[in-house]
Amino acid sequence: MYGWIWSHLPGGTASRAAIALVLVLAVAALLLFVVFPWVEPKLPFNDVTVDQ
């Protein structure tokens, strides 16, 4: 998977490393600001209320 991505990035090593870094940051941002806020309320370990 990672090897495939690496081999399909354009340019030399420096260019590939830069693009890979941008990709990693984009995926991390997507997870932190979209996926995790969505999935978190569905997980059980954050209940702080007594049921009403």
Next chain:
Amino acid sequence: MPPRRGQPLPAAEAAADTDAHQWDDDQLDDDQLDDDQWDDEDADEWDDDAAPVRRRDPLWQRLARGAGELLVTAGLIVLLFVVYEVYVTDWINGRQQSQLSDQIHDQWADTPSTPVGAEVEPAVGQPLAVLHIPRLGADWSRVVLEGTAEDELSQGPGHYIGTAMPGQLGNLALAGHRVGKGSPFLDADQLLPGDPIVVETAGAWYVYRVLGDADTGDYGTDPSGVPGQLIVTPSDVSVIAPTPGGTEATQAFLTLTTCHPKYSARQRLIVHAVLQGAGISKADEPDGPPELKG
């Protein structure tokens, strides 16, 4: 079109041709950049293979590598989720709290000061009061919102809808996160008998004291029978009853609920406090009651 060992020669040659094209590119990189580790490793692999035509790894090897990479990726995502829970939600919550603080102070500036003890319950999601707990930090304060759904709790402590308002007879019940989302009640277990919990509204300060004997640290000495701290199951709603554990409103109680133990939702940590005297008008004490002046 992965060429496998033992395939008819023409197919292998055709595959080798297309691969060779890529390979030439890599070779070029190698020539240009001698410190290129990736390409060097690739080159070594191919050299070890010692085959006249270069082949891809067998299918099972590629599948195993893919599965391994997937597992490593899953582990990294879980780690990132922990970072999110413990740090990123705190950062987001800090921004929301400072917005709420601006909002409630603007509201207070705009509304004529309400008489002490005549607080009105706001709409769900609106800021209701500012909570100060000196035991949790000299400057510890959080804006409390109306409602205890996750929408509210992710922004700050939430007021159980329908429970008493600050200074009123009954039970001012507040829920808050223990870990993450600003961790408002992370150290709620460290509140000792007699510790002040100050609720600030538009026109007044209300000083509640954690129940129990301040001298011995015994939470269970109050004549009302309400302990200063206890652990209950999540279904025990009697802790937010008008008198905790009872029914009729007898005094002005304050109750904090949060999860227990930390990082778990198995039980609830409950802190009960009772209003000390009556509310203090902000006209008399603009800078807060003595409890907040350290």
